[in-house]
Amino acid sequence: MxxxxxxxxxxxxxxxxxxxxxxxxxxxxxxxxxxxxxxxxxxxxxxxxxxxxxxxxxxxxxxxxxxxxxxxxxxxxxxxxxxxxxxxxxxxxxxxxxxxxxxxxxxxxxxxxxxxxxxxxxxxxLAKGEHLHPVQAAFIEHDALQCGFCTPGMVMSCAALLEHTPNPSVDEVNAAISGHLCRCGTYPHVVAATLAAAKARKA
Ligand code: FES
Ligand code: FES
Incomplete structure (x- = not known):
């Protein structure tokens, strides 16, 4: 009772x-x-x-x-x-x-x-019509995915980083993806892709 x-x-x-x-x-x-x-x-x-x-x-x-x-x-x-x-x-x-x-x-x-x-x-x-967001294009260019299951989330975080930090350091990219788990271990490629996307955006 x-x-x-x-x-x-x-x-x-x-x-x-x-x-x-x-x-x-x-x-x-x-x-x-x-x-x-x-x-x-x-x-x-x-x-x-x-x-x-x-x-x-x-x-x-x-x-x-x-x-x-x-x-x-x-x-x-x-x-x-x-x-x-x-x-x-x-x-x-x-x-x-x-x-x-x-x-x-x-x-x-x-x-x-x-x-x-x-x-x-x-x-x-994220893409504008047929034009991929620079981070999406850089992920392809730098093989920043394997199975791709974590990739949309990774791209959203890396693209958000470039919105407020257009020229990030490696540490800042690592901090931006620190909550993301990738069981395929693509982290180094994700960092390289994000730094390349930052350069491409400036260009
Ligand atoms: S599915 Fe949302 S944090 Fe893992
Ligand atoms: S690419 Fe497979 S989990 Fe990240």
């Missing part, structure tokens, strides 16, 4: 915290209907699928997902952007790296509903 009471208290407390923090509903881009049980306070959406709008690679997309869906799952599933990889699914490898308003994040570690009005850039949004 004591156990049951404690569990209820916990669930009540969790619901209040989520509503107070606006995790679901307020501040998000959810456009689906609020729960029928909700009478006041911030709108609560879910647990069933609801409509959400996201701005991805410059395009506003509407998708129907459960609020528990991670950004990585939303990108790869309903949005069909499978360039973003899910490897560990727990924030340990950075394979799922995308940009949120130009800042790198692990897309497996946040809910799609948390994105709100921020702009998402994935590996599919």
């Amino acid at each position: 004591q156990h049951e009471l404690s569990r209820r208290s916990f669930l009540r407390g969790s619901a209040a915290s989520a509503a107070g923090a606006g995790v679901i509903g307020a501040g998000s881009a959810f456009v689906g209907p609020a729960s029928a049980a909700q009478t006041d306070g911030p709108p609560v959406v879910g647990p069933v699928a609801a409509l959400l709008t996201l701005r991805v690679n410059g395009v506003t997309r509407t998708l129907q997902i459960e609020p528990r869906t991670t950004l990585a799952e939303a990108l790869r599933g309903p949005l069909g952007l499978t360039g973003t990889k899910i490897a560990c699914d727990r924030g340990a490898c950075s394979a799922c790296t995308v940009w949120l308003d130009g800042v790198t994040v692990c897309a497996c570690m946040m809910l799609a509903v948390e994105v709100g009005a921020r702009s998402v850039t994935t590996i599919e949004g």
